Amino acid sequence: MRRILVGIKRVIDFNVRVRVRPDGSGVVTEGVKMSANPFDSIALEEAIRLRERGEADEVLAVSIGPTEAQQQLRDALAMGADRAILVKADAGLEPPAVARTLLKLVERESPRLVLLGKQAIDDDSNQTGQMLAALWDRPQATFASKIEIQGEVARVTREVDAGLETIEVDLPAVCTADLRLNEPRYIKLPDIMKAKKKPLDVVELASLGVDPAPRLKVVKLEAPPQRQKGVIVRDAAELVAALKQKGLV
Amino acid sequence: MNRVLVVAEHADGRLNAAVAKCVACARTIPDSEITVAVLAKDGGEVAAAAAALEGVARVLLVANPSNEPALAAVLAPQVAKLAEGHAFVLGPSTTFGKDLMPRVAALLDAPQVSDVMAFESATRLRRPMYAANAIATVELPAGRSVVATVRVASFQAVPAGGKAPVEPVTLDVELPASTRFVSVTAARGDRPDLQTAARVVSGGRALGSAENFKLIQGLADKLGAAIGASRAAVDAGYAPNELQVGQTGKIIAPELYVAVGISGAIQHLTGIKDARTIVAINKDPEAPIFEVADYGLVGDLFSLLPEIEKLL
Numbered sequence: 001m002r003r004i005l006v007g008i009k010r011v012i013d014f015n016v017r018v019r020v021r022p023d024g025s026g027v028v029t030e031g032v033k034m035s036a037n038p039f040d041s042i043a044l045e046e047a048i049r050l051r052e053r054g055e056a057d058e059v060l061a062v063s064i065g066p067t068e069a070q071q072q073l074r075d076a077l078a079m080g081a082d083r084a085i086l087v088k089a090d091a092g093l094e095p096p097a098v099a100r101t102l103l104k105l106v107e108r109e110s111p112r113l114v115l116l117g118k119q120a121i122d123d124d125s126n127q128t129g130q131m132l133a134a135l136w137d138r139p140q141a142t143f144a145s146k147i148e149i150q151g152e153v154a155r156v157t158r159e160v161d162a163g164l165e166t167i168e169v170d171l172p173a174v175c176t177a178d179l180r181l182n183e184p185r186y187i188k189l190p191d192i193m194k195a196k197k198k199p200l201d202v203v204e205l206a207s208l209g210v211d212p213a214p215r216l217k218v219v220k221l222e223a224p225p226q227r228q229k230g231v232i233v234r235d236a237a238e239l240v241a242a243l244k245q246k247g248l249v
Numbered sequence: 250m251n252r253v254l255v256v257a258e259h260a261d262g263r264l265n266a267a268v269a270k271c272v273a274c275a276r277t278i279p280d281s282e283i284t285v286a287v288l289a290k291d292g293g294e295v296a297a298a299a300a301a302l303e304g305v306a307r308v309l310l311v312a313n314p315s316n317e318p319a320l321a322a323v324l325a326p327q328v329a330k331l332a333e334g335h336a337f338v339l340g341p342s343t344t345f346g347k348d349l350m351p352r353v354a355a356l357l358d359a360p361q362v363s364d365v366m367a368f369e370s371a372t373r374l375r376r377p378m379y380a381a382n383a384i385a386t387v388e389l390p391a392g393r394s395v396v397a398t399v400r401v402a403s404f405q406a407v408p409a410g411g412k413a414p415v416e417p418v419t420l421d422v423e424l425p426a427s428t429r430f431v432s433v434t435a436a437r438g439d440r441p442d443l444q445t446a447a448r449v450v451s452g453g454r455a456l457g458s459a460e461n462f463k464l465i466q467g468l469a470d471k472l473g474a475a476i477g478a479s480r481a482a483v484d485a486g487y488a489p490n491e492l493q494v495g496q497t498g499k500i501i502a503p504e505l506y507v508a509v510g511i512s513g514a515i516q517h518l519t520g521i522k523d524a525r526t527i528v529a530i531n532k533d534p535e536a537p538i539f540e541v542a543d544y545g546l547v548g549d550l551f552s553l554l555p556e557i558e559k560l561l
Contacts, residue, residue: 018379027383095351096360123378125363127351130321134355139322139428142348145490155431160344161444161499162260163435163491167320170427179480179497180490215360217388224377224384227522230543236556239528239546248505248526249472249561
């Protein structure tokens with residue numbers, strides 16, 4: 001079975017303007033829409049496309065988080081994943097613990113490819129895929145904008161600071177999705193109905209033998225300092241004069 | 250004493266400008282002793298440039314043909330070996346560092362803090378979360394090594410002027426062959442590097458086409474500026490991905506940032522909020538970019554750009 005394991009994290013929806021609680025203990029989540037991390041949706045879409053191209057037999061969606069994350073897994077199943085596993089854990093599990101949890105599932109499921117988002121848009125850590133690859137002792141291809149599988153090798157184009165880099169990795173490997181890998185499909189109503197029949201297993205983090213204890217402590221959160229609104233200049237001449245006066249041009 | 254290892258990014262025999270900012274970050278850790286690790290094919294010039302950075306105590310040079318072009322899977326076990334005995338292992342928050350450092354952290358069984366903005370003490374630092382809509386103060390565990398990536402826009406590069414010794418190191422580490430470099434496309438030419446340029450001119454979707462996107466080149470040439478782009482402009486194919494400025498592109502802090510035809514989505518503003526002066530040119534007076542711009546000019550960019558160029 002050529003399996004692709006995809007990670008799905010439940011996060012505050014991309015379109016929500018995140019606000020810090022006045023007491024600095026976190027961000028406001030009451031009544032806030034939650035969704036799959038957008039980069040994870042891109043990873044899932046790519047896995048489904050690979051299966052549709054005949055490069056995979058099964059897409060397994062995995063989430064590690066609260067019971068409510070079943071909703072994001074149901075969405076993943078509706079999008080096209082074949083089955084799903086929720087590892088029940090408190091929110092705020094750090095990337096090393098997430099990577100160790102994924103490793104446990106990797107050992108159990110023997111995927112040919114693990115596809116994750118390059119980062120989650122809540123903690124913006126950008127660590128889990130690389131950590132999993134290290135613990136698994138397998139190659140990594142981060143920030144992917146194109147993935148081609150040829151036999152036992154994946155050729156991946158990566159969005160790097162210099163431009164586009166292409167590397168080859170032997171499978172199995174970990175790949176993390178960047179923005180332009182694809183545009184995830186919309187979920188259709190009949191697919192939501194069909195997804196209800198697909199298997200979604202729930203396991204407890206403790207049953208996998210992973211220590212969830214955090215090593216870092218977030219002491220407080222603060223809203224960032226706001227930039228002062230400046231002035232509107234009348235025309236090009238006034239703009240250039242202002243910049244010259246400040247010694248900027 | 251806090252021993253800090255800074256991993257040097259480099260290409261084509263040149264030290265990346267982000268390294269001088271990582272050293273600046275390392276210097277803010279109380280009682281720090283800074284070592285720079287250069288992993289390269291031969292790396293002599295890079296090591297010399299690193300040794301000249303003020304505040305560097307020594308440079309470790311690991312010369313190995315496998316080290317170029319840089320592949321995280323190849324570099325990580327070597328960096329992990331070099332990291333022994335260091336309290337902190339720092340790398341830049343560039344695609345190089347973001348790719349490599351978590352792999353190093355996992356090999357060291359160390360936690361990683363991404364995008365460090367400031368050390369408040371040797372055990373407390375600040376970092377952005379939620380696309381920099383929240384700034385977290387993070388406490389580090391005592392007595393354990395910590396890996397971190399440095400948000401380069403938060404630090405001023407240390408000057409050259411030092412003269413640290415360069416020590417060649419041979420590592421007995423098995424390197425994997427399961428990851429292979431194929432190619433890289435880069436078309437920067439002789440423009441300043443976007444990540445570290447003092448002036449940046451960026452174009453957005455309002456430019457309307459790849460052809461029109463070139464219109465900002467004239468202004469950039471006049472200013473000696475690097476060129477950037479909004480995500481919308483990159484998605485539309487007007488500009489290559491490496492020019493993207495914002496949350497998922499490059500986070501920059503130039504002296505002067507000129508946003509041309511960019512509306513100012515929150516993800517874009519995240520990438521420029523540390524710029525000293527922001528200029529926005531947009532025909533929509535309600536565009537969010539004007540909320541953060543020091544100077545806003547409302548009007549048609551196609552007539553304003555040539556006017557501004559003429560006045561410079």
